[in-house]
Amino acid sequence: MLPLIDWRPHAPLQRLHTDWLERAGVEVAVLRLDLIDPLISGNKWFKLTEHLLAAHTAGAHGLISLGGAHSNHLHALAAAGKRFGFATVGLLRGHPQQTPTTLDLERYGMQLHWLGFGGYRARHEPGFWAPWQALYPLLHPVPEGGGGLPGALGCMPLVSKVREQLMDAGWDDYDGWWLAAGTGTTLAGLVLGEGGARQVYGALAVPDDHGVAPQVEAILQAAGCLERNFELIDASRGGFARVDETLLGFIQDSEAATGVPLEPLYTGKALMALRQAVEAGLIGRGKRLVFVHTGGLQGRRGFAVQA
Numbered sequence: 001m002l003p004l005i006d007w008r009p010h011a012p013l014q015r016l017h018t019d020w021l022e023r024a025g026v027e028v029a030v031l032r033l034d035l036i037d038p039l040i041s042g043n044k045w046f047k048l049t050e051h052l053l054a055a056h057t058a059g060a061h062g063l064i065s066l067g068g069a070h071s072n073h074l075h076a077l078a079a080a081g082k083r084f085g086f087a088t089v090g091l092l093r094g095h096p097q098q099t100p101t102t103l104d105l106e107r108y109g110m111q112l113h114w115l116g117f118g119g120y121r122a123r124h125e126p127g128f129w130a131p132w133q134a135l136y137p138l139l140h141p142v143p144e145g146g147g148g149l150p151g152a153l154g155c156m157p158l159v160s161k162v163r164e165q166l167m168d169a170g171w172d173d174y175d176g177w178w179l180a181a182g183t184g185t186t187l188a189g190l191v192l193g194e195g196g197a198r199q200v201y202g203a204l205a206v207p208d209d210h211g212v213a214p215q216v217e218a219i220l221q222a223a224g225c226l227e228r229n230f231e232l233i234d235a236s237r238g239g240f241a242r243v244d245e246t247l248l249g250f251i252q253d254s255e256a257a258t259g260v261p262l263e264p265l266y267t268g269k270a271l272m273a274l275r276q277a278v279e280a281g282l283i284g285r286g287k288r289l290v291f292v293h294t295g296g297l298q299g300r301r302g303f304a305v306q307a
């Protein structure tokens with residue numbers, strides 16, 4: 001049976017020093033979720049914790065979930081399964097292919113099934129899970145990306161992680177959050193954790209028509225939360241996983257100046273959107289923001305192969 005896992009990894013809070021922040025008089029500290037573990041990295045672990053608890057309570061033996069061939073979510077899930085000793089199954093988008101991520105998934109013992117593109121598109125249909133639950137009756141299903149209310153609830157403790165470490169950033173308080181949003185689950189967790197106290201800015205890694213706003217709304221409603229202190233900002237640069245020279249140049253310069261590694265799909269786009277917002281005066285002088293480094297660095301390997 002899936003064990004009760006009480007792993008509370010440490011994510012340091014580190015000040016970010018750049019010339020554009022200095023010029024604007026804005027202070028940023030990075031919550032380094034990329035540093036919580038060499039394998040189980042980023043926001044993914046936090047999005048999984050409540051799903052794992054639910055699976056344990058239900059007496060499940062493991063988890064079954066979905067993702068693409070470079071999925072950070074499946075990577076963290078497979079690594080957690082190996083580390084903590086539970087079974088994992090991954091339902092993958094598209095046709096069988098080998099990427100650095102899928103090779104890791106297999107190495108970590110995850111059982112893979114390739115659904116094709118049409119089969120994967122059916123994942124939101126009502127009967128989608130029935131055949132998989134018949135095949136794997138002892139596995140607990142987790143939605144794509146570890147989303148939904150359980151995913152958001154798992155991210156709420158990020159707020160206390162930051163509050164406990166404000167001194168490390170030389171701060172006594174902060175004004176808000178800035179992070180990449182894919183489904184908006186992590187952002188919803190921060191909105192819940194703040195309870196209306198501070199603004200949460202989500203830099204969209206996906207285009208506007210991906211329905212992030214309604215997904216965040218659904219989570220907040222399910223949680224009975226009346227606060228709506230968040231704002232979604234277009235940071236996708238023309239589409240999910242769309243990468244251009246300006247972005248790659250920004251990432252390179254930023255890494256050289258700060259030593260904080262970024263990948264182009266989420267964290268690179270999010271930090272670049274923050275720079276644009278700061279330079280446009282959207283974030284006023286004297287403001288202090290926490291930038292959440294949501295990890296995803298394993299996905300860079302697949303990107304380098306594609307580019």
Ligand SMILES: Cc1ncc(COP(=O)(O)O)c(C=O)c1O
Pocket residue numbers: 042043072073145180181182183184185186187266267294295296297
């Ligand atoms: C590295 C990284 N950052 C951010 C996100 C977005 O998180 P969320 O789906 O909770 O908005 C994801 C996954 O979607 C991710 O892999």
